[in-house]
Amino acid sequence: MQASAYLKLSVAVALVTIALKSAAWWWTGSVSLAADALESLVNLAGAMFALAMITLAAQPPDAEHPYGHHKAEYFSSGFEGILIIAAGLGIIWGAVDRWHHPQPLEGIAVGVTLAVVSSALNGLMAWAMLRKAREVRSVALEGDAPHLITDVWTSAGVVAGLLGVMATGWQWLDPLLAIGVALNILREGVHLIRQSSQGLMDTALDAESMQQVQAALDAFRQPETVRFDHIASRVAGQRRFVDLHMHMPATWSLGRAAQQRAAVEQALMQAVPGLRATIQLLPMDVEAHFDDPKDRT
Template identity: 75%
Template sequence: MQVRSYLKLSVALALLTIALKTAAWWWTGSVSLAADALESLVNLAGAVFALAMVTVAARPPDEDHPFGHHKAEFFSSGFEGVLIIAAALGILWAAGHRFLTPQPVESLGLGLGLAIVSSVLNGLLAWAMLRKGREHRSMALEADARHLFTDVWTSAGVVVGLVGVGLTGWTWLDPLLATLVALNILREGAHLVWTSSQGLMDQALETESLALVHQVLDEFSHQTIRFDHLVSRRAGQRRFVDLHMHMPSSWSLGRAAAVRSSVEQALMSAVPGLRASIQLLPMDVEAHFDDPKDLI
């Protein structure tokens, strides 16, 4: 199953869980279950936007976007983070109101049953989506999976808290639990916004990928070939490296180009999704990127 298929499944499941959790809130009157249902609305909006951004990211390069549209996935992650934060603020407002005007919860058995069913469904999908997101390095899919996991833990906390309300009769546990849910959601939302902002600012490759790049270059390095000025960046599912390869000036252009092609192919085989660009230079020529005139 591909990334877009998982996101379509996430949209369908979000609609189902909204129905289940809204019914649970309707029957019980629990503000914490209402908070849980509100987060599922955010799940739906996030999944729909993620699906749109993944579709954009899959477009091939064009005249206006020669490096492709891969960064569109970071917009999805940031948008979902903002939605999560908005939902958390709404939950805090509702919980504060319930602290001032406490109300008993009713029909806990049915309400908790619906919450548990929706939580199990979300957990199974989130686990599958997280695996697929890491496999394809899809920021949008991974963000949606992490949000679903947050929803699972939220629902688990709500269930435990409402059981406590049923056993003790302490109605203040319900809004207290909703407040804790909101704080957890705020943390996750802030994390998503921060991660997406870093991705939009051309972060370097992950440590593991850079290690593979250096391993390949070490295999090609010897007395007549050396590499320097390596820079890297990631854009959605794509990875890019640019570097200089120095070799003897007596080599023919054909020989130098053949070696460069071998290095580029080795790099792209070692790191899936990588695009390598290598500039050829004679061994005794250096490039100076830190010259003040280049920074103007």
């Protein structure tokens, strides 16, 4: 199943959970369940936007975007983060009002049952999306799945709190739970926005991938004939890139040098799936000094 199919399924699950949680809110009048339902509404908007961004990211390179559209997925994560923060602030506003104007809750058992069912659906969806995100390295899925997991923990906390209201009769627990939900939502929103901004600024490959790159290059290093330097990497959505200089003896023919470079490129792509390598060939006695002032003018 493709990443876009998971997001379509996520939209369907979000619609179901919104219906269940809204029914629980209507049945009980609980502001914490209202907060939980609002978070699911954000899930729906985020999944729909993520689906649009994955569709855009999958488009092939064109004249205006010769390196592709892979970074479009980062906008999904950032957009969902903004929605989450807005939802969190709205929840706090409603919870504070309920704190000052408490209302008795009714039908808590029914509301708790509906909340548990919706949490189970979200949990299964999040588990499936996380597995797919790791498989295809999708930023959009990675942004949507953790929010679903947060929603599961949020619902668990709300259910526990409502059971506490049933046991103690303390009505103030309901708005307190809603505020706790909101703070958790705000934390997740800030994390998603930070993740999106880091991606848009071309972060380097993770440490494990760089170790794999170095191991692949080590297989070709020869003190007198082949060496590598100025290794730089970046990540753009599902795509990963590495640029480097490959030094060889000036006496080698162009054909021999090109053959060696092709072998290195193949080894790098096998070591790190999805990697795109750009290798500049240089004679052994030639250096590129990027830090020299004259190279920055």
